[in-house]
Every structure is written in structure tokens, then in C-alpha cells.
Amino acid sequence: xxxxxxxxxxxxxxxxxxxxxxxxxxxxxxxxxxxxxxxxxxxxxxxxxxxxxxxxxxxxxxxxxxxxxxxxxxxxxxxxxxxxxxxxxxxxxxxxxxxxxxxxxxxxxxxxxxxxxxxxxxxxxxxxxxxxxxxxxxxxxxxxxxxxxxxxxxxxxxxxxxxxxxxxxxxxxxxxxxxxxxxxxxxxxxxxxxxxxxxxxxxxxxxxxxxxxxxxxxxxxxxxxxxxxxxxxxxxxxxxxxxxxxxxxxxxxxxxxxxxxxxxxxxxxxx
Amino acid sequence: xxxxxxxxxxxxxxxxxxxxxxxxxxxxxxxxxxxxxxxxxxxxxxxxxxxxxxxxxxxxxxxxxxxxxxxxxxxxxxxxxxxxxxxxxxxxxxxxxxxxxxxxxxxxxxxxxxxxxxxxxxxxxxxxxxxxxxxxxxxxxxxxxxxxxxxxxxxxxxxxxxxxxxxxxxxxxxxxxxxxxxxxxxxxxxxxxxxxxxxxxxxxxxxxxxxxxxxxxxxxxxxxxxxxxxxxxxxxxxxxxxxxxxxxxxxxxxxxxxxxxx
Amino acid sequence: xxxxxxxxxxxxxxxxxxxxxxxxxxxxxxxxxxxxxxxxxxxxxxxxxxxxxxxxxxxxxxxxxxxxxxxxxxxxxxxxxxxxxxxxxxxxxxxxxxxxxxxxxxxxxxxxxxxxxxxxxxxxxxxxxxxxxxxxxxxxxxxxxxxxxxxxxxxxxxxxxxxxxxxxxxxxxxxxxxxxxxxxxxxxxxxxxxxxxxxxxxxxxxxxxxxxxxxxxxxxxxxxxxxxxxxxxxxxxxxxxxxxxxxxxxxxxxxxxxxxxxxxxxxxxxxxxxxxxxxxxxxxxxxxxxxxxxxxxx
Numbered sequence: 166x167x168x169x170x171x172x173x174x175x176x177x178x179x180x181x182x183x184x185x186x187x188x189x190x191x192x193x194x195x196x197x198x199x200x201x202x203x204x205x206x207x208x209x210x211x212x213x214x215x216x217x218x219x220x221x222x223x224x225x226x227x228x229x230x231x232x233x234x235x236x237x238x239x240x241x242x243x244x245x246x247x248x249x250x251x252x253x254x255x256x257x258x259x260x261x262x263x264x265x266x267x268x269x270x271x272x273x274x275x276x277x278x279x280x281x282x283x284x285x286x287x288x289x290x291x292x293x294x295x296x297x298x299x300x301x302x303x304x305x306x307x308x309x310x311x312x313x314x315x316x317x318x319x320x321x322x323x324x325x326x327x328x329x330x331x332x333x334x335x336x337x338x339x340x341x342x343x344x345x346x347x348x349x350x351x352x353x354x355x356x357x358x359x360x361x362x363x364x365x366x367x368x369x370x371x372x373x374x375x376x377x378x379x380x381x382x383x384x385x386x387x388x389x390x391x392x393x394x395x396x397x398x399x400x401x402x403x404x405x406x407x408x409x410x411x412x413x414x415x416x417x418x419x420x421x422x423x424x425x426x427x428x429x430x431x432x433x434x435x436x
Numbered sequence: 437x438x439x440x441x442x443x444x445x446x447x448x449x450x451x452x453x454x455x456x457x458x459x460x461x462x463x464x465x466x467x468x469x470x471x472x473x474x475x476x477x478x479x480x481x482x483x484x485x486x487x488x489x490x491x492x493x494x495x496x497x498x499x500x501x502x503x504x505x506x507x508x509x510x511x512x513x514x515x516x517x518x519x520x521x522x523x524x525x526x527x528x529x530x531x532x533x534x535x536x537x538x539x540x541x542x543x544x545x546x547x548x549x550x551x552x553x554x555x556x557x558x559x560x561x562x563x564x565x566x567x568x569x570x571x572x573x574x575x576x577x578x579x580x581x582x583x584x585x586x587x588x589x590x591x592x593x594x595x596x597x598x599x600x601x602x603x604x605x606x607x608x609x610x611x612x613x614x615x616x617x618x619x620x621x622x623x624x625x626x627x628x629x630x631x632x633x634x635x636x637x638x639x640x641x642x643x644x645x646x647x648x649x650x651x652x653x654x655x656x657x658x659x660x661x662x663x664x665x666x667x668x669x670x671x672x673x674x675x676x677x678x679x680x681x682x683x684x685x686x687x688x689x690x691x692x693x694x695x696x697x698x
Numbered sequence: 699x700x701x702x703x704x705x706x707x708x709x710x711x712x713x714x715x716x717x718x719x720x721x722x723x724x725x726x727x728x729x730x731x732x733x734x735x736x737x738x739x740x741x742x743x744x745x746x747x748x749x750x751x752x753x754x755x756x757x758x759x760x761x762x763x764x765x766x767x768x769x770x771x772x773x774x775x776x777x778x779x780x781x782x783x784x785x786x787x788x789x790x791x792x793x794x795x796x797x798x799x800x801x802x803x804x805x806x807x808x809x810x811x812x813x814x815x816x817x818x819x820x821x822x823x824x825x826x827x828x829x830x831x832x833x834x835x836x837x838x839x840x841x842x843x844x845x846x847x848x849x850x851x852x853x854x855x856x857x858x859x860x861x862x863x864x865x866x867x868x869x870x871x872x873x874x875x876x877x878x879x880x881x882x883x884x885x886x887x888x889x890x891x892x893x894x895x896x897x898x899x900x901x902x903x904x905x906x907x908x909x910x911x912x913x914x915x916x917x918x919x920x921x922x923x924x925x926x927x928x929x930x931x932x933x934x935x936x937x938x939x940x941x942x943x944x945x946x947x948x949x950x951x952x953x954x955x956x957x958x959x960x961x962x963x964x965x966x967x968x969x970x971x972x973x974x975x976x977x978x979x980x981x982x983x984x985x986x987x988x989x990x991x992x993x994x995x996x
Binding site: 201204205208209210214218219222225246247251253254257289290295296297302306307310311312314315384385395398402403405407410414417418421422 | 735736738739740741742743744757758761764765800803804806807810843846847848849850851854855856858859860861863864865866868933934935937938941942945948951952955958960963967970971972974975978
């Protein structure tokens, strides 16, 4: 190879010599692996804890079959319904709050660049807070029960939905609005005929998507005491009733799949 | 009678429209031609105030347009229908509603909000569509139609406004030849039957020559020619499209090619 | 057009009425179902229930007020022992920073392990690389299951098995990362340019060599970009997992709540949010650079 390669300065780096690159690559990989190992040690991820835990986990999994409803299927179904209710109520609250915020966040509505930037950054910051973190504090404030969960879901969604709404408004076509304006209609009718028909289906489809994801989030909020199916799961995991856990999880997955299906159908019709 | 006097529009450093003085009478079909960027679109948009003039005045039958605002401005826009290159229909609304937007300004707000229009309006809209051969599509979503069909719907909307003047901004630039003929024919008919002025900005010199009763050519925001199509000689055309003071254009304009072929 | 104007209008009105009737029926039914679901949901979730005192907005407001720390401008930069200073609000900062670091470590390890798992799984379920259908089917289904399984439920079970600490959190996140990325990676794998694979086939390369020289060079930038995106998500998730005992900053949040120290909760929340925000910014810049590299390279 060195025979064929042209002399030093004109040679493209790949042809030059493979060694420095290879060494650098190996070195970088080794450094990354070392860093990863250091982190694992820092987190006390020792093999023996992994092993003992795994055998325990194996016993848990073994006790999952056959799944059983524990003679309480009615209660389980009711709490599933409650979880769905939380998701719907949380999504609805979030939509109501996010609509005006989205309007304010759209560059086409608030044209001041600095204001727009600050507002959007603000939304970005709150987008990072997961629903569970909100739930924890709302339960402490409002007591156990689905209400805290609903508010937590809404709080977690508002910045996300507001950002989506704002982007939808920014991306809409100005043509229809101008068309209506040229016919001499008032501002409200410009929005009614030019903007709403464009934006409404997109917003509706985004809301459906958030309903889906809220159903997943709502299920876990019960773990910190916000009612619903999460509460039932938490109770059963604490008493190691894993056959019932398996039953609830399977049922829940079925519901998720069903909701996804319905929502996909609806969204396809909106498109 | 539409009168423009010393009309100007400045965007930043450039004068898009530079001191245009023009008067257009009833029954005139005026083709506004010129290279892209010569200010023809802006000129039309200054008339119905989709763009605010920087200087000069627009008057309709002696009444000034410039000071209008609020309801007065909306009434002026209503009587001065506009047709756009990209149709500017609401693609998700049905064709009928799109046409009825043309009368929405004259109906009570709340009925328009729920898209309710009296049966007489509906009947008129259907008849307007029928003359453009579009009645059968009245209940379809506008977005499902082809470009030519959408432009016909846009014309029906414009005619619903009972306009006393029609502005058409490159109405045939994105259409195939057959639809372009239909659309130009409809504008010509509206101009003759209603005896109103129609201003059409056009890309193609050939169409302008065949349909218009008068041609106004613009270059760099100024009117450089104003007269009947027959007076538009080859020298003038060269002057408009090549531009004496410009460096020669690298892009072959469609219109110049047509003229060269003729 | 031979028909008179009246018949045109009549035909239209007939069609319109037929359409309207269907529309009314549909939207009426839809509205009914929708309002029923909404009403029952609001009722079930006790949103306006008098049991908890009603007035939800007022209660949220009152609570937000309780969350704000009482800071005094004149003693803002005094030591920890002065009430009203920033230091007294953030009284346990070193511990919290350590917990944040732990959360970051959890997220990084889980993203790396999960991505490795996802790479293997995606190779097993890409139709252009894995000839056996049953294997593809099984891998795909298991990925789907891991995606539907709420990670907190998994975390709860794993905490029960491995005890309180970061380990169950890391395992949970690795599994859910594998589920999420596995699907994405498989889609990327299936869009690989087949000509390069054919060229390697022609050269007599084995499957592993085909993957190493035919697939990886094409897909790695996209993998890395999605992996970074996932890292952002995992950070927030790792923060939340601590709440059920899986280590990291969530444990500190849980502790603050147990002692009803609402303004401490806010303090930790601000730390957590700024951490997520900073890492988002960092990973966004890296992702943009990756995308540019990808476009430049091809």
C-alpha cells in the first residue's frame, strides 16, 4: 500500500496510512467503555446484585402464569375505566389551556421576535417535566384521588400541545385567509373561512394523539396515589401477587391497542 | 371609473411601484404585462389595499380609497373582487361554501359563522358555478379539484360579490392552455356583460393580445407602455422584456420566446 | 347544460339535502358520544367534586403560592443559616447535584445498553437482513410488547426484585429504550441501499461482514441521531423513575414531598428542568452536526 500511495502532502488521508486512525479509534472506544464502566461502578451495578435480583425476578415471572383476576375483575375494569376517564379529562383540560398559549406562541400572531423567543423557550423548559413529577406534588396538595392525576396530566401536556398548536398556526397557508379578506369579510370571518378549516383537523389529530399517550401516562400515575389502574397494580406488586399483575397488565395492553386502533381510524378520517 | 394617481409602493430600499398614473373606464379589459418583479402584482394589490400604498392615490368614481378603514375598506374590497394565481380557496371547505364567501360580507355575522346562507344565495352560487360548468362539483371539497377547476370556482366567488371592478393577479399562470382559455373567456364575458373594468396581470403576451382591449406594460415599477394591443410593436416588447438599462436577462422569458416565434 | 336554470338548482338542492341529512346524523351522533365520554370522564375524575372542596383553579393557585420560596432581597446571598437567602432555599445542593449526576449516569448507561440491544434486535427483524420469517415475527412482537408496557410498572416489579437503587431504573430504561429504538432502527435498516449489499454478496462476504461493511456505514449517523433523541427522553424518565424507588433525583423529590417541603420540591424541580434543558441543547447541536455530516457524506 505504501508503495502505491503518492507522497505525503498530496495523499488523501484515507490512503495515507491506516494506523493513526485505527489507534485513535481504538483509543476512543476504550475510553468510552472505561467511562461507561466507571458509571456502572458508581451506580453500584455489581454482578452479584444483578444475579440475586435475577433469580428473584425469575420467581416473579414464574408466578405470573397463569394470570388470574383474583376474583376482582369488576374492580379492575372499573379502575381501567377510571384511568381512561383521567386521560380524557386531562387531555381536555390541557387543550383548553394550550389553545390560547399556542396562539400567543405563534410568530404569525405575536410578531415581536424577542417576545416570541422568550415565550417559546419558556414552553421548552416546562416541556421537560414528566407527568409523574407533577402528579407527586399535586397529590400532596389535593390528596389522593384522580383529580391530582388529571391536573398532572394537563400540566405535563400544556407546554407540548401549546408548542404544537403554535407550529401548526405558523405553518398554515396564508392564501385562503387572503382570499377571504379580498372578498371584504371581517377579521372573524377571515379566520372562520380561511384559517379554521385548515387548522382544526390538524389540531384535532394532535389532540387524539395526546389522548393516546395520556392513557399510557395515566396508568402509571396511580402508582403515586392518583387512582386508576396504577393504584391496583401497585397494591398487587407490593403483596407479590404477580399472577394478578400479569392479568392487569395484559388487559391494559389490550385496552391500549384498542384505543390506538380507534384513534388511528379517527385520525385517518381527519386527514 | 378607476383612477390611480402617482401611486407608489416601497419595500425597504426598492420601489416596487413607482409613480403610476392610470385611469380605467367601464368595459375595459386591461392586461398588465411585464417581467416578474416589474410590480404588476403589487399594483393590483394596492388597488384593493391588500398592500398599503406608500404614496399617491386611488379613487373609484371620484371617491378616494386611500383613507378607508374598517367597514368602509371591507365594503370597497367587497365591490372590487380579486382572483389570485394560487386561487386562494379554502381547500377543506366545499366548493359551494367557497363561492358563498363572496356574499358573506353582506350577511349577518352569526349566520355566516355557522355557514348558513339563504336559499336564494345558494341558488345564485349554483347558477354562477353552472355558467362555468362547475355546478356538479358544488358539494365537493375545493382541495380535490384540479387547478383549472379551482380557478373557475374562484371566479364564481368573485362574481358572487357583484363586483364593480375585477382584479386578477396572474389568473392563468399555473393553468394548462385549455383552462387558461376558459378562465380568460369568463373574465372577458364578465367585463362585457357587466360593463365593468377588469385588470388582469398576465405573463403571456399572446393571451394579453388576444383578450385585452388595452395593454399596460410595466418595467421596474413604472408604466412604460399604455395603449391598444395593436400598438404594441416588436421594439416596444423588446424594450419591456430585455430592459434598456438592465444587463441582458439570462432567463428566457416565456413571453419573449413567443414573440420571437411569431 | 341543456337543462334550464331551475332544474340545475333543484338537482343541487336535492343532493345537498341528502348530504346534509347524513352529515347531521353523523355529527349529532359524534357529538353525543363525545360529550358523553367527556361528561363521564369529568365526573369520574372528580374534577368539580365537592368532596375535595371544589374550586379546582383556586386550589391550584393556592398551591402554587405555597410552592414559591420566601426570598428576601437584602439577604439573598447570605449563608445557609439565614432564612430568606438563596442558600437556605437550596440547603442540600451538593446532595441534589450528586443525585442529578446519578440520574444522568442512569440515562446514559440505559441509552447505551438499550441502543446496543436495539441494534441487535433491529438486525433480527429487518426483512432485508433476516431471511427467517418466524424470527422476525417474534422479535417484532416482543419489541411491541416492551413498548406498550408502561415503564413505571416494569420499574416497580424490578424494584421489588433488585431492591431500591439505580439498578432497577437502569434495567427498566434499557428495556424501554430497546423497544422504542428497535422499531426505528429496523425501519432504517430496511431502507438501506440494496445495491451495496448485492456488491458484498458478489464479493462473497458473510452475513456479519455484510452488516459491518454494507449496513453500518449507511445507518450509523441515523442511529446516533435517534439515540441522542432517546437520551433526552430517558433523562426525564430517569428523573421520574426515582419516585418509585429507582434511584436518582426522583428519590429526592419523593423525600421533599414526604416532608411536605413544597419549596424544596420547587428547588429540585428547577434543578432537574435546567439539567434536562441543558442536555437537550447539547444533544440538539450534536444532532444537527450529525445530520450535516450525513448529508455531506452522501
